[in-house]
Amino acid sequence: MNKCFFAKFARNVFLLYTFFVKKIYLDNASSTKVDEKVFKKMAEYCIEDYGNPSSIHSFGLSAKKALEKAREDVALFINAHPREIIFTSGGTEANNLAVLGVFKAMKLLGKKPEDLHFVTTEIEHSSVSACLEEIGKEGGRVDYINVGKDGIIDLDEFKKSLSQNTALVSIGYANSEIGVIQPIKEIMKSVRHFRKENNSKLPYVHLDASQATPYLNTNVEELGIDLMTIDGQKIYGPKGVGALYVRDDVSISPITFGGGQEKGLKPGTENVPAILGLAEAVKIVSDTKVKESERLEQLRNYFFQHVREFVPKAVINGHLTERLPNNINISIPGKDGEFMVLQLDERGFVCSTRSACESSADSSFVIKALLGGPDHKDENRAISSIRFTLGKETRLSDIKNLLRTLSEIV
Amino acid sequence: MNKCFFAKFARNVFLLYTFFVKKIYLDNASSTKVDEKVFKKMAEYCIEDYGNPSSIHSFGLSAKKALEKAREDVALFINAHPREIIFTSGGTEANNLAVLGVFKAMKLLGKKPEDLHFVTTEIEHSSVSACLEEIGKEGGRVDYINVGKDGIIDLDEFKKSLSQNTALVSIGYANSEIGVIQPIKEIMKSVRHFRKENNSKLPYVHLDASQATPYLNTNVEELGIDLMTIDGQKIYGPKGVGALYVRDDVSISPITFGGGQEKGLKPGTENVPAILGLAEAVKIVSDTKVKESERLEQLRNYFFQHVREFVPKAVINGHLTERLPNNINISIPGKDGEFMVLQLDERGFVCSTRSACESSADSSFVIKALLGGPDHKDENRAISSIRFTLGKETRLSDIKNLLRTLSEIV
Numbered sequence: 001m002n003k004c005f006f007a008k009f010a011r012n013v014f015l016l017y018t019f020f021v022k023k024i025y026l027d028n029a030s031s032t033k034v035d036e037k038v039f040k041k042m043a044e045y046c047i048e049d050y051g052n053p054s055s056i057h058s059f060g061l062s063a064k065k066a067l068e069k070a071r072e073d074v075a076l077f078i079n080a081h082p083r084e085i086i087f088t089s090g091g092t093e094a095n096n097l098a099v100l101g102v103f104k105a106m107k108l109l110g111k112k113p114e115d116l117h118f119v120t121t122e123i124e125h126s127s128v129s130a131c132l133e134e135i136g137k138e139g140g141r142v143d144y145i146n147v148g149k150d151g152i153i154d155l156d157e158f159k160k161s162l163s164q165n166t167a168l169v170s171i172g173y174a175n176s177e178i179g180v181i182q183p184i185k186e187i188m189k190s191v192r193h194f195r196k197e198n199n200s201k202l203p204y205v206h207l208d209a210s211q212a213t214p215y216l217n218t219n220v221e222e223l224g225i226d227l228m229t230i231d232g233q234k235i236y237g238p239k240g241v242g243a244l245y246v247r248d249d250v251s252i253s254p255i256t257f258g259g260g261q262e263k264g265l266k267p268g269t270e271n272v273p274a275i276l277g278l279a280e281a282v283k284i285v286s287d288t289k290v291k292e293s294e295r296l297e298q299l300r301n302y303f304f305q306h307v308r309e310f311v312p313k314a315v316i317n318g319h320l321t322e323r324l325p326n327n328i329n330i331s332i333p334g335k336d337g338e339f340m341v342l343q344l345d346e347r348g349f350v351c352s353t354r355s356a357c358e359s360s361a362d363s364s365f366v367i368k369a370l371l372g373g374p375d376h377k378d379e380n381r382a383i384s385s386i387r388f389t390l391g392k393e394t395r396l397s398d399i400k401n402l403l404r405t406l407s408e409i410v
Numbered sequence: 411m412n413k414c415f416f417a418k419f420a421r422n423v424f425l426l427y428t429f430f431v432k433k434i435y436l437d438n439a440s441s442t443k444v445d446e447k448v449f450k451k452m453a454e455y456c457i458e459d460y461g462n463p464s465s466i467h468s469f470g471l472s473a474k475k476a477l478e479k480a481r482e483d484v485a486l487f488i489n490a491h492p493r494e495i496i497f498t499s500g501g502t503e504a505n506n507l508a509v510l511g512v513f514k515a516m517k518l519l520g521k522k523p524e525d526l527h528f529v530t531t532e533i534e535h536s537s538v539s540a541c542l543e544e545i546g547k548e549g550g551r552v553d554y555i556n557v558g559k560d561g562i563i564d565l566d567e568f569k570k571s572l573s574q575n576t577a578l579v580s581i582g583y584a585n586s587e588i589g590v591i592q593p594i595k596e597i598m599k600s601v602r603h604f605r606k607e608n609n610s611k612l613p614y615v616h617l618d619a620s621q622a623t624p625y626l627n628t629n630v631e632e633l634g635i636d637l638m639t640i641d642g643q644k645i646y647g648p649k650g651v652g653a654l655y656v657r658d659d660v661s662i663s664p665i666t667f668g669g670g671q672e673k674g675l676k677p678g679t680e681n682v683p684a685i686l687g688l689a690e691a692v693k694i695v696s697d698t699k700v701k702e703s704e705r706l707e708q709l710r711n712y713f714f715q716h717v718r719e720f721v722p723k724a725v726i727n728g729h730l731t732e733r734l735p736n737n738i739n740i741s742i743p744g745k746d747g748e749f750m751v752l753q754l755d756e757r758g759f760v761c762s763t764r765s766a767c768e769s770s771a772d773s774s775f776v777i778k779a780l781l782g783g784p785d786h787k788d789e790n791r792a793i794s795s796i797r798f799t800l801g802k803e804t805r806l807s808d809i810k811n812l813l814r815t816l817s818e819i820v
Contacts, residue, residue, distance in 0.1 A: 023468065023469070025469065027461070027462070027465060027467065027469065027470075030461070030462040030464075030465050030470070030679075031460055031461060031462035031465075031469075031679065032460065033456075033457060033460045034456035034457055034460060034683075036457070039453065039456055039457060042452075042456075043449065043453075046443075046444035046449055046452075046648065046649075047443065047444055047446070047449060050441055050442070050443045050444060051437070051440070051441055051760075052437070052440040052441035052643075052766040053766075054440075054766035054767060055437060055440050055441075055762055055766045056748060056751055056752065056762070056763075057437065057751055057752070057754075057755040057760045057761065057762065058433065058755050058760065059433070059435065059437065059760050060437075060440075060766070089499030089500075089503070089650060089678065089681070090499075090678045090679060090681070091678065092666070092668040092669070092677050092678030092679070093499070093666060093678060095668070096666040096667060096668070096677075100666075100667075125668075126667075126668050126669045126670070126677070127667070127668035127669065127677060127678065130667035130668050130669075130677070131666075131667045131668075133667070134667055233462075233679060238456065238681075238683070239456075239679055239680075239681045239682060239683060239684070240499060240650050240651065240681030240683075240684050241650065255665070255666065256502070256503060256506040256510075256541075256665065256666075257506060257510075257536075257537070257540035257541045257543070257544055258502040258505070258506070258535075258536050258537035258540050258541075258767060259502070259536045259537065259540075259765075259766070259767025259768065260536070260767075261767075267502050267506075267536070267537065267540070267767075268499065268500045268501065268502030268503060268537065269440075269441065269500065269502070269643060269649055269766065269767070270649075271499070271500070271648075271649045271650030272649060273444075273648070273649060273650075274649070274650050274684075338466060341466055341467055342466065342467070344467075345467040345468050350461075350467045350468065350469050351467065352465055352466070352467065353466075355669075356462040356463075356464035356465045356470070356669070356679065357464060357668060357669025357670075357671075357677075357678075357679070358669065
């Protein structure tokens, strides 16, 4: 009886401890904490300057001015022209607008769905892949390029996939689950070569930079891409806001309709407070990108160097270095990823198995792709994966504690 | 020289005075100030509880719990089931989802666009009418019911418009420009009668309650409608958030695609802070609706009773009593509405000519409709209209000052 009582008592003390102890948040690829500077900006435009930017009175003009300044800030950040920035309700809507908007524009230009071809990878986020599935249902043709064991796309396969019907290539700059960075330079080289040979402006290239924005080069001129998605909630900005870069000469049509805001591509009153917040967030990213990337890379590499000492069976998923500085993804065969997430959570570490948008699936389709495609029968690695995505509050001590805790659990 | 100097001096003193004096905001139909309680809720979920509700860890669960509580609050407010509430990025998106979502669902059920019929009024907000225009381009048939001089739809014409192909009736509960309330009871009586005679669940009825929410009955059971739009920014809630009520048995399909959030109808990470803000806003509306409606009705009626004393030529647009308690809309023939808005703004009164979403047009299509349709040649009244939409900060003294100022300008 006494033994049982003490065991229960100790357990309760532990639970109370973990309840009050500060949690270590390692799920920044799902959602980030809104930066305080960002929030202050939002406050100003919720409580004081709350006009509708389409109104002609002073409140409206003030909101309009702020909105256009925010557009300039975001444009400056990616080296675009302000008129090339379309504010959306988030990354998902920006991806929908890019993919479905180009599809629609091409149809309006007289092309039949069956004469339209799209190229993507087999590891895209659902906000791209689900749109392409829709296009498939309407008769469009979609090629899903394979990735290698390291998560990087097969460039030869990519080159061969391009055809005179290819309207759009949509690629995730860095994968949300394993953080692997795709070789955009090489991809663009092939695309430019193809365009030149065919004397065509097509295919357009859309880059989903939702995860990449805080760490990688997002200079659209240097990248040479045509459309690019930015997501507020992944860069310490607000939820419910994003931006789509649309190069000036891209043919794109609206997918929703109304008052003509955002060049008609995202109708409805502009979400001024959130847009101002997004602009503030990109300014902070711009100031801190290089240093923060270096700092997080060191933490990530420390984890990778030491993980086998603590968890001998651990396997790292995705390329070791061609990946986001804040992304750690491992599998521990024999363990259930979701159960480990819950165990880690109890011990104060907040992490995930995969993209929150894919959380209803049984296992990771991204990890399966690394192993040779969705029909791969050894689900072990795909079921046992865990993702840690570091952020600006992550310290080396957190990584050391994480390794110790992982070892205890396993 | 001296005279000129003093004139300039007086002018500058006046401008300085108006700059520092508190503006009287009378454009609450365009956008409302975020309530402080609402903003506090948003703050909590931006800075502290910032998890992604699709994540399985404690941060995710906490966000998910809050999200579902908000859904319950909104459902309770309109007497619906929580699963019938779809959170969107605002009123425009909710209207798009209702109209285009039903159109798409019907096509998926095997109907051809040319066999699909939609009924609306000639004075709808562009977020409904632009969707119906799109449907028209795809081959669907749309009837725009005429309104009388008072802005109320012709019920006979409405009844006659219903056919076995009618999929959806989309009606603005109260017009955003002239505040006129449509006879929903009579409309629903006709629809129910039609459904019974044809033994059909169709047509569905969609109500855009964006403007009506703070003042009118939004009990969906009592109204008997199938879909209803609520907009955060019109009810002292945040911009960038809205809700679409979708009755359980309504066939509706997504118009954007992704991670399956909101029953697949609004994919993308739920904008938790804004949704919590919206829920807080409806709770406040629920507590204050009756009293506030009475109070504003008195102010509105005071204006209507006295306006001719100050501006003899003034004409009231729309029905005198079947209108929102906070809506005043007049024309002053011979004056330019936009110029008056600017003059009033200089004198501290913030108002508008029409819906901010229609601000690019030369004159009001709603006022033209009252005069006998868009081909009406006497544009005078449609060019000279001004809208004052009162709010919770409006006092009788503001209305008295407004009348005096109007008289000075005219």
